[in-house]
Amino acid sequence: MSFDFCCISKRSGPILASVFVVVFCTSTCLQADPKDIDSLLEIVAQAGPQGANSSSVRAASEELTQHGVEILPQLLTAMDVPNIVAANWYRTVYEQIISREFQKSQPEFPVLLLQQITRDSRWQGRTRRLVVRLVEKLAPGYHRSILPTLLDDPEFRSEAVDFVMDRGDKALENGNAQSAKAEFQTALQHAREAGQVTGAADRLKALGVEIDIVTRMGIVTRWYLVGPFDAPGKSGFDRSFSPEQSVDLAASYVGVDGAEIEWNLFATQDRLGQVNLVQAIAPATEAVGYAYAELDSPHEQEVQLRCSADDNLSVWLNGQKILARRQWLNGSRLDRFAAPATFQKGRNRVLVKICQGPQHQNPAVANHWSMQLRFCDETGAGANFESALPVLTE
Amino acid sequence: MSIHTQTGRQVQQVTRPGAEKSDVHRLVLFALVSRFKTVRLKMQRLALIIAALSTSVVAQAENWPGWRGPNRNAVSTESHLPVHWSPDEGVRWSTPLPGAGVSSPIIWDDQIFLTSSDGVKQDDLHIICLARQDGKKHWHQRLWGTSPTRYHATKSGMASPTPVTDGTHVYAFFGTGDLFCLELDGQLVWHRSLASEYGRFENRFSATSSPLLYEDLVLVQCDHYGDSYVVALEKTTGADRWKVDRPDAWLSWSSPRIVPVGDRGVGELLLCGSRKIDALDPRTGTKLWTVGGMQHECIPTPVFGHGLIYAVSGPGGKTISIRPGGRGDVSETHVVWESSRGAPFVPSALLLGDFYYLIDDAGIATCLDARDGSQVWRRRFPGKYTASPIAAGEHLYFSNEEGETIVVRANQKKYERVARNLLGEPIFASPAVSQGNLFIRTSSQLFCIGSGGSTSP
Numbered sequence: 013m014s015f016d017f018c019c020i021s022k023r024s025g026p027i028l029a030s031v032f033v034v035v036f037c038t039s040t041c042l043q044a045d046p047k048d049i050d051s052l053l054e055i056v057a058q059a060g061p062q063g064a065n066s067s068s069v070r071a072a073s074e075e076l077t078q079h080g081v082e083i084l085p086q087l088l089t090a091m092d093v094p095n096i097v098a099a100n101w102y103r104t105v106y107e108q109i110i111s112r113e114f115q116k117s118q119p120e121f122p123v124l125l126l127q128q129i130t131r132d133s134r135w136q137g138r139t140r141r142l143v144v145r146l147v148e149k150l151a152p153g154y155h156r157s158i159l160p161t162l163l164d165d166p167e168f169r170s171e172a173v174d175f176v177m178d179r180g181d182k183a184l185e186n187g188n189a190q191s192a193k194a195e196f197q198t199a200l201q202h203a204r205e206a207g208q209v210t211g212a213a214d215r216l217k218a219l220g221v222e223i224d225i226v227t228r229m230g231i232v233t234r235w236y237l238v239g240p241f242d243a244p245g246k247s248g249f250d251r252s253f254s255p256e257q258s259v260d261l262a263a264s265y266v267g268v269d270g271a272e273i274e275w276n277l278f279a280t281q282d283r284l285g286q287v288n289l290v291q292a293i294a295p296a297t298e299a300v301g302y303a304y305a306e307l308d309s310p311h312e313q314e315v316q317l318r319c320s321a322d323d324n325l326s327v328w329l330n331g332q333k334i335l336a337r338r339q340w341l342n343g344s345r346l347d348r349f350a351a352p353a354t355f356q357k358g359r360n361r362v363l364v365k366i367c368q369g370p371q372h373q374n375p376a377v378a379n380h381w382s383m384q385l386r387f388c389d390e391t392g393a394g395a396n397f398e399s400a401l402p403v404l405t406e
Numbered sequence: 407m408s409i410h411t412q413t414g415r416q417v418q419q420v421t422r423p424g425a426e427k428s429d430v431h432r433l434v435l436f437a438l439v440s441r442f443k444t445v446r447l448k449m450q451r452l453a454l455i456i457a458a459l460s461t462s463v464v465a466q467a468e469n470w471p472g473w474r475g476p477n478r479n480a481v482s483t484e485s486h487l488p489v490h491w492s493p494d495e496g497v498r499w500s501t502p503l504p505g506a507g508v509s510s511p512i513i514w515d516d517q518i519f520l521t522s523s524d525g526v527k528q529d530d531l532h533i534i535c536l537a538r539q540d541g542k543k544h545w546h547q548r549l550w551g552t553s554p555t556r557y558h559a560t561k562s563g564m565a566s567p568t569p570v571t572d573g574t575h576v577y578a579f580f581g582t583g584d585l586f587c588l589e590l591d592g593q594l595v596w597h598r599s600l601a602s603e604y605g606r607f608e609n610r611f612s613a614t615s616s617p618l619l620y621e622d623l624v625l626v627q628c629d630h631y632g633d634s635y636v637v638a639l640e641k642t643t644g645a646d647r648w649k650v651d652r653p654d655a656w657l658s659w660s661s662p663r664i665v666p667v668g669d670r671g672v673g674e675l676l677l678c679g680s681r682k683i684d685a686l687d688p689r690t691g692t693k694l695w696t697v698g699g700m701q702h703e704c705i706p707t708p709v710f711g712h713g714l715i716y717a718v719s720g721p722g723g724k725t726i727s728i729r730p731g732g733r734g735d736v737s738e739t740h741v742v743w744e745s746s747r748g749a750p751f752v753p754s755a756l757l758l759g760d761f762y763y764l765i766d767d768a769g770i771a772t773c774l775d776a777r778d779g780s781q782v783w784r785r786r787f788p789g790k791y792t793a794s795p796i797a798a799g800e801h802l803y804f805s806n807e808e809g810e811t812i813v814v815r816a817n818q819k820k821y822e823r824v825a826r827n828l829l830g831e832p833i834f835a836s837p838a839v840s841q842g843n844l845f846i847r848t849s850s851q852l853f854c855i856g857s858g859g860s861t862s863p
Contacts, residue, residue, distance in 0.1 A: 059597070061598075061599075061602070062598070062643075063639075063643045063644025066595060066596040066643065066644065070593070070594065096584075096599050097597045099550060100586075100594070101597070103550060107547075138529070138550050141526075170526070171526065339608075339656075340656070343610075
């Protein structure tokens with residue numbers, strides 16, 4: 013294997029360093045025997061659960077550490093595995109090799125390869141961040157310089173969106189509203205985190221542009237709700253009430269204290285789809301409530317369910333249970349839980365069971381009962397669907 | 407010179423309480439000098455032996471091997487520690503630390519070990535070794551964490567649990583669900599990704615439970631929103647010896663501890679969390695007894711003395727004094743006293759002599775009579791408190807989030823403040839004590855307080 017090395021002088025400084033990035037010098041004197049290296053790397057790959065193979069892995073790692081930056085391409089490739097235990101063993105080798113190289117008067121690194129890794133989303137995020145840090149050390153400012161190209165990058169998207177948002181804020185400070193608007197729209201287009209979506213939307217609203225956050229994030233806001241069903245203690249999670257057998261929106265049931273309960277249409281006004289069941293159904297303890305929605309998908313699509321509830325929830329999609337969390341007193345937080353799911357073409361039926369546990373031993377602690385749910389793609393962008401439930405009018 | 411700690415077979419080398427290092431040193435030197443005078447050995451040889459002896463005496467001085475010191479009670483056996491200091495006075499050295507961390511420094515002989523974390527997700531982990539004498543870096547191991555959780559924005563990253571050492575290895579646990587074993591020279595020995603093997607931690611302030619060494623085991627309490635458990639790993643290989651699920655445990659941040667039980671010689675493993683305190687057989691994980699009454703979220707580590715366990719959880723909770731050695735639910739039979747005075751949410755309590763000290767998060771300090779829970783004194787201290795107090799000699803040290811340490815005279819019924827020392831940087835980590843010095847970790851540095859010259863690396 014041959015690869016391009018770049019010689020970085022400690023005294024050359026950031027400008028020279030960045031120049032060296034594009035001036036390659038091929039080094040052949042640092043070549044190691046690839047076969048030996050591969051064998052050693054393979055031993056390290058055997059690091060596993062329960063501390064398995066640690067002795068042999070350690071011996072192989074120590075041997076690898078004797079080599080120099082010439083093994084970086086193989087080492088980084090080997091390091092790029094989901095097995096974090098193996099990855100950490102590789103990293104101990106990496107850190108020592110890098111540290112030793114920097115102690116030289118003229119360190120040499122395969123800068124071209126390193127830069128390629130930083131931009132290539134096929135590499136694991138942690139490997140790329142490790143390499144970004146090295147390249148940043150060689151050429152200060154490199155990290156920021158690549159951010160505008162990483163707006164759709166799975167690892168760096170968030171920082172890239174922040175970077176663009178900052179540019180918009182600065183444009184606004186300089187009185188350039190048009191430029192700011194363009195930056196905020198770019199940021200919004202690529203943002204996936206709720207804080208960034210709402211942050212960009214708020215900035216655009218201040219500039220006269222209304223943004224539909226609900227659709228953009230795939231939040232379900234319209235639900236039929238019924239409850240509270242009586243579920244003493246924490247029995248609700250394992251008990252099955254009538255809506256789990258079939259959803260009949262015209263039916264009525266016996267609820268807490270023998271009260272007759274029925275389905276009611278509810279539309280949350282919370283911008284992130286939080287449904288406060290205490291308000292929407294009734295204050296309750298040791299109870300169960302159900303939420304039901306129908307969503308129309310224009311085609312079959314793989315989606316991700318993201319949801320949370322206080323206290324806990326179970327979710328069925330088209331009759332199949334796709335998520336159930338038993339934990340109590342959880343607190344509701346957007347995207348807390350996730351599960352893969354598939355929308356069929358046409359009508360999709362979503363049933364959610366939300367349990368409410370006993371009152372906190374401190375009566376001053378409010379007994380929250382709530383849920384929040386959305387369907388999105390794996391990046392967090394809203395899935396393509398429309399609610400089939402009627403629109404509530406005042 | 408060394409004794410076994412209260413934890414029975416969990417042997418740690420500590421200085422015998424009351425034995426002054428300088429006195430012992432003088433006696434041994436006197437004996438040696440007398441002997442060598444009679445045989446008329448050359449002075450050069452004598453000097454060499456004295457030097458070697460000095461080293462060995464220093465090596466037997468008190469180590470601070472893990473969370474809350476040698477006995478996990480945060481009580482040092484050393485007696486001549488600094489009482490007054492400021493950024494300009496009494497600071498031997500200070501060393502900048504990378505990233506974030508509220509874990510305490512631990513000290514073994516001439517080495518200090520610390521942990522921290524940084525990165526966008528706080529999943530870039532640091533294990534650092536400094537020289538005790540001057541704070542210079544010996545080594546710095548950087549590793550990845552498996553699964554970072556949420557964390558307190560200003561107080562923590564993933565490095566809240568304090569590491570622990572037995573003098574041959576360092577065991578460092580992180581909120582990412584990773585436990586690392588390293589040689590004292592920083593070489594990785596094994597890594598367990600508990601988050602990969604048993605599910606990612608779900609935590610809103612990052613896990614803080616500090617691992618505990620017992621015989622040939624590393625004990626780790628993993629209570630979180632998901633599937634909670636406690637696991638005992640073999641020190642040499644990292645493999646599970648036993649693992650006990652805690653399905654009824656909810657989120658807690660308390661650290662496990664061992665207490666001796668009279669005739670068994672095994673000890674009991676205490677786990678605070680989710681409205682109760684459980685005791686397990688530390689060798690097998692077999693459940694021994696339970697006492698109810700804790701808050702649903704527990705943070706402080708229990709203390710032990712007078713043959714009693716003192717467990718506290720708050721806010722709005724209480725201290726429960728428990729006689730160990732029971733079986734089953736002993737809430738009605740083994741609780742000696744309860745007191746709802748001064749229960750903190752975060753800082754652990756202190757037990758020294760007949761006095762039991764609490765500092766709550768808002769700075770209300772309370773001293774109770776350890777025998778019956780009656781109040782001895784109560785004072786409002788300045789600032790807010792996350793760090794747990796420590797005791798050494800005649801003094802108690804309470805460090806607040808504003809960087810101030812209040813020094814109070816211990817073991818007396820009357821409240822007496824001895825000093826207020828401001829370092830000027832927030833303190834969230836609990837201080838450590840070793841060999842005449844206090845080690846205080848602020849939000850950005852480690853300070854060595856005490857005599858012995860003033861240098862910075």
